[in-house]
Amino acid sequence: MRIEEVSQVCKRVIEEVERVVVGKRGVIEKLLIAILSRGHVLIEDYPGLAKTLMAKTLAQTMGLKFRRVQFTPDLLPADITGTYVYNQKTGDFELRRGPIFTNILLADEINRAPPKTQSALLEAMQERQVTLDGKTHRLEEPFIVIATQNPIEYEGVYPLPEAQLDRFALKLRVGYPSEEEEAEILRRRVQRKSDFVQVRTVVSREEVLEMQEAVEEVHVDEDILRYIVQLVRATRQHPKVEVGVSPRGAETLLKLARAHAVLRGRDYVIPDDVKAVAVEALAHRLVLKSEMWVRGVSPESIIRDVLATVPVPKGLQRVHH
Known part of the structure; x- marks a missing residue:
């Protein structure tokens, strides 16, 4: 895919996402840049600022699989990566894949899970593979983690160590909308008559991989x-x-x-x-x-x-x- 084509596709993706997410072009562009450069993103901001909506809409628009994991203090590494389960009929252990086997993984409130669980995710981010019971499973490309954390809560959180922060390409803040943007959010909700938004897929997973390759040129x-x-x-x-x-x-x-x-x-x-x-x-x-x-x-x-x-x-x- 030529650079001009990639640029045009990016414009279409941004326009489609902006039908859903109001007034956040800068953040959407940065998320897109991260995807193009195979980088992971940490978003630090308050609840209710459309972080999940943005990540999910971007995935839908780009034809990518999307999973969300709510990080909690009792979340185990196997809850993210998956585990081998014994099948009584066949007498074999079968891999039950965890939510990490996706293209865009939203790790919500990553600082709520203990370090062992955080490091399971961060190993997969770095290696783009998961090792379970000695067997290595490659993750499908593209594989991008968008992690969120809430800046105000210090009770019951496990701050990410510097070495793990370094694995994120970008750390973003979404910020509150302006008064006019907030009014527009409500206007669109009234017109839609639903909490759910339909978005078109403007590019396929294979094309996203071509776009990533174009960046290398x-x-x-x-x-x-x-x-x-x-x-x-x-x-x-x-x-x-x-x-x-x-x-x-x-x-x-x-x-x-x-x-x-x-x-x-x-x-x-x-x-x-x-x-x-x-x-x-x-x-x-x-x-x-x-x-x-x-x-x-x-x-x-x-x-x-x-x-x-x-x-x-x-x-x-x-x-x-």
Whole structure:
């Protein structure tokens, strides 16, 4: 699939999702960029902001299988991955596949489940396979986890460790709608006469895989690679930061920037692509010095600071390769 075609398909997907989800184009675009670059997403926000609706609608629109798992303190790894069950008729153990055998998995309130269950999911995210009783099962591509967590509850939650946060390509916030958008949500509900929304499938699973392959063809200039490296290195040397962005973070930023270029219909990356995804791709990977938390310094502000100070490569805005 050519870059222009991928860009057109992305536009159709976004338009279809926006029939259901009002005023969240930025978030929808970032979710789409994550899917194109085979990245997983963590959404941290309050309940009732259409996180589930967005993930489900995106899956339907892209012809992908969707499963949702509500994470709870008593959720076991086998509840996600599945388990072998004894079949009395055949005398064999048969695999009963868990919800992880899907294309888009919504892991709702991931910080409510204990670390053992979290790590079962995160292993599958990294390896794109599940090992049960010594047998390895590949997960069908594409496989994308969209995990959510609620920022206000500290009782009875297990915060994700830094090493696990690093596995997420993006950390997003949905945010409340504006007054006009909220009125539009209610208007559409009145017109629909139902809680359920029908969406069209505008692309197939096979085409989604082709779209992912197209992203790998996007040209990245040596100057852009250097720019990405300088950005992540600046986070490691920042006086307010204890632990900066890892090389994995740099690689993820590259993949997301390429997907962003495709979304904009280009087959080459410009600095603006890197800047457009940098805050959501990098902020959650930082560990700030403890006194910074007390002072209310946010990881996002550090990334903005770095973007403002690292020199942008010149002359790449208009070059077409």
